[in-house]
Amino acid sequence: MAAFNLNDLQLFVQAVESGSFTAAGRHLGIPKSTISKRVAELEERLGVRLIQRTSRSFALTDIGGEFFEHAQASIIEAEMAEGIVRSRLAEPSGTVRLTAAVPTAQFMLSKHLAELTARYPKLKLSLHVTDRFVDIVQEGFDIALRSHRSPLGDSTLVQRRITTHPFLLVASPDYIAKYGKPERPEDIAIHKGIMPSLSGEQWRLISDDGAEVVIGPQPVIAADEPMVLLKAAAAGIGITILPTSVCNDALQDGRLIRLLSGWTAGSITTTALMPHRRGQLPSVRAVVEFLAERLAG
Known part of the structure; x- marks a missing residue:
């Protein structure tokens, strides 16, 4: 059997990740018929x-699923091999795909995107x-x-703690x-x-010397979105707790004033969570190091 063409493996992997030949062609900028x-x-x-593909469905066969896992790993390994050379010759480049929750993106990431693109002009962030x-x-x-208040469960993902933010009691002047x-x-x-819920929630307060008190205010409004809590507190509705x-x-x-x-x-x-292989790519490492540097504290 002839050796696999890496480009064919990449087209196959992209088709599976995109869910169709049409979507893969759109992503790669080539005709779907070619893929x-x-x-x-x-x-x-x-x-x-x-x-298995018909006019209405597009799904991996059993053996196709196993082949996809290894093909995807091969593509990542090839990217890593290329990345090693790139890291020696030039700054990080290529596309890094990042996902985050709405509050994390709004309050932590958005203010640093301009600096990230300026530091790594050859890198694209999706x-x-x-x-x-x-x-x-x-x-x-x-x-x-x-962002999590309880420890993350064990997984096969690489974990890198970026920062920890305390919750403060705040209210408007x-x-x-x-x-x-x-x-x-x-x-x-x-x-x-101003509470995340109206169902009798209380706050566990911890002092600098380790003392604990459980106390609850008189709830007047509840919202499960930090931007709403922030604006409600700034409008003078009441006291709330928010991370720094x-x-x-x-x-x-x-x-706002801290209380x-x-x-x-x-x-x-x-x-920051990363699949093991992708976490070794120079472009991914550069973004994680940047986030650890800029988001800490």
């Missing part, structure tokens, strides 16, 4: 059907912003930024002028609260 023909020739050379869970291996992403400033955690109980990644700018420009400066309400950690 279909090359995949058919690959199947003929192998003597097996890799993809940022997919969504709050749904993304299977980064199956969907072909290089990096996923996940207008709210404090009208209702007063709490001096002790217990004072929170008489204040209006979300509220730092508002604290600096005076829209109970010796206390926090836990923290949230942001971690």
